[in-house]
Amino acid sequence: MVKIAVSGKGGVGKTTLTSLLAYTFAAMGKKVIAVDADPDANLGLSLGLSLSEVREIIPLSEMKDLIAERTGATPGAVGAIFKMNPKVDDLPDKYSRAISDNIKLFVLGGLKTGGAGCFCAENVLLKTMLKHLMVNREEVVLVDMEAGIEHLSRGTTAAMDALIIVVNPGRKSIQTGMTVERLARELGIKNIFIVANRVRSEEEAHQIGQELKGLKFIGFISFDEDIIEQDRSGKYHFSPESRVAQEAGRIIGNLSRTIVK
Numbered sequence: 110m111v112k113i114a115v116s117g118k119g120g121v122g123k124t125t126l127t128s129l130l131a132y133t134f135a136a137m138g139k140k141v142i143a144v145d146a147d148p149d150a151n152l153g154l155s156l157g158l159s160l161s162e163v164r165e166i167i168p169l170s171e172m173k174d175l176i177a178e179r180t181g182a183t184p185g186a187v188g189a190i191f192k193m194n195p196k197v198d199d200l201p202d203k204y205s206r207a208i209s210d211n212i213k214l215f216v217l218g219g220l221k222t223g224g225a226g227c228f229c230a231e232n233v234l235l236k237t238m239l240k241h242l243m244v245n246r247e248e249v250v251l252v253d254m255e256a257g258i259e260h261l262s263r264g265t266t267a268a269m270d271a272l273i274i275v276v277n278p279g280r281k282s283i284q285t286g287m288t289v290e291r292l293a294r295e296l297g298i299k300n301i302f303i304v305a306n307r308v309r310s311e312e313e314a315h316q317i318g319q320e321l322k323g324l325k326f327i328g329f330i331s332f333d334e335d336i337i338e339q340d341r342s343g344k345y346h347f348s349p350e351s352r353v354a355q356e357a358g359r360i361i362g363n364l365s366r367t368i369v370k
Contacts, residue, residue, distance in 0.1 A: 110139065111365070112243045112250040112268060116293075117275035118285040119256040122306035126275050126330060127253040128155035129357040132347040135211035136354075137361075140248040142201060143212060146239065147255045148219030156208045157345045166206060168218025169238065170231050175200075180230040191230045197238045198245065213248075219255055243268040258293055266293075270368055271300040273327075276317070277307050283320050290324055300368050304360055305329040327367060328360035 113130070117123045124147070131143045145152035145168075153163040169175070177183050182191030205213040217239070220232050239261075242250050254261075258272075266272075272293050276286035286303055293301050301324070305317045308329040318326040333353050339345045348354060 110247055110249045111270045111368075112246075113271045113273060113364075114252040114254055114258075114261065114269060115273045115275060116254040116258055116289055117256065118282060118289075121275045121277045121282055122330070123275040124151050124155050124253050125336060126273070126304060126306060126357075127152060127251050128345075129330065129347070129353060130361065131156065131208075131212050131251055133349075133354060133357040133361060134249045134251075135209060136349050139211065141212045142205065142242065142246060142248045142250050143208070143214050144239075144242060144250065144252040145214065145216045146219070146235075146252050149255075150216055150218065152253045153206070153214050153216070154343070155345055156212065156214055157347070158206070158208070158214070160343060166214075166216050168216045169200065169204065170218030170220075170235055176230050176234050180234055182230040191233060193233060195234055195237055197234065197241050200238060201242065201246065215242075240268070258289065258296065261293075261296060261298075266296055266298045269298065269300075271302055271364060272298050273302050273304050273364075275304050275306050278305065278309070278313055278317060280320070283317065287321070287324065301325065302327045302364065302367070307332045325367060327363040328356060330356050
């Protein structure tokens with residue numbers, strides 16, 4: 110099954126795209142594990158959980174007893190010695206949340222960075238978990254990344270089928286997307302694609318494609334008032350007949366035809 114990470118600048122709609130892809134793959138009869146690797150952890154909301162249901166989910170990065178058990182080190186401990194390859198294969202089934210018959214949500218949480226002790230037990234567990242998801246799981250794996258590619262390691266990217274970078278119309282967003290694409294190439298990711306979100310017309314989509322200077326632009330999601338209203342009300346739903354669902358289907362089709370193994 111295909112393994113995809115979705116990245117981009119904060120606020121561009123990568124979580125919206127991840128949820129649309131999850132429901133579209135599920136409508137195709139595929140089993141999906143949707144992984145929330147963003148510290149803001151909003152993927153559950155976009156998949157249709159209530160705010161109270163999302164708040165009940167404890168991210169893997171905050172399970173201190175589990176981290177200590179699997180790595181042999183207390184989370185946050187400075188200079189601690191810990192296992193570099195902790196056991197993680199049982200965690201997705203144990204801690205994922207069923208969204209539908211074909212979709213499960215698994216919340217990783219964010220990496221520690223900078224002065225917080227970025228080479229720590231929590232990060233080792235999360236990166237090992239992400240690599241396991243990309244290499245060993247049988248489902249379609251969709252990872253909603255934080256704004257950047259810090260979660261990714263060379264071991265993970267070797268098994269990843271595609272990285273989708275989400276941009277919005279506008280030069281600043283597109284420039285950020287191009288920067289992420291360059292960093293991803295330096296990390297060794299082979300299949301890197303661009304998807305535009307909140308596009309208001311075919312002409313605007315064409316213009317974005319022109320500005321991407323030869324990068325692999327595989328589709329767009331239209332600006333949709335219904336999505337904005339769902340976000341405002343907190344009542345999310347997916348309709349396979351909607352315009353954005355059809356656009357997500359075309360993105361999946363373009364992706365499957367373009368991936369280089």
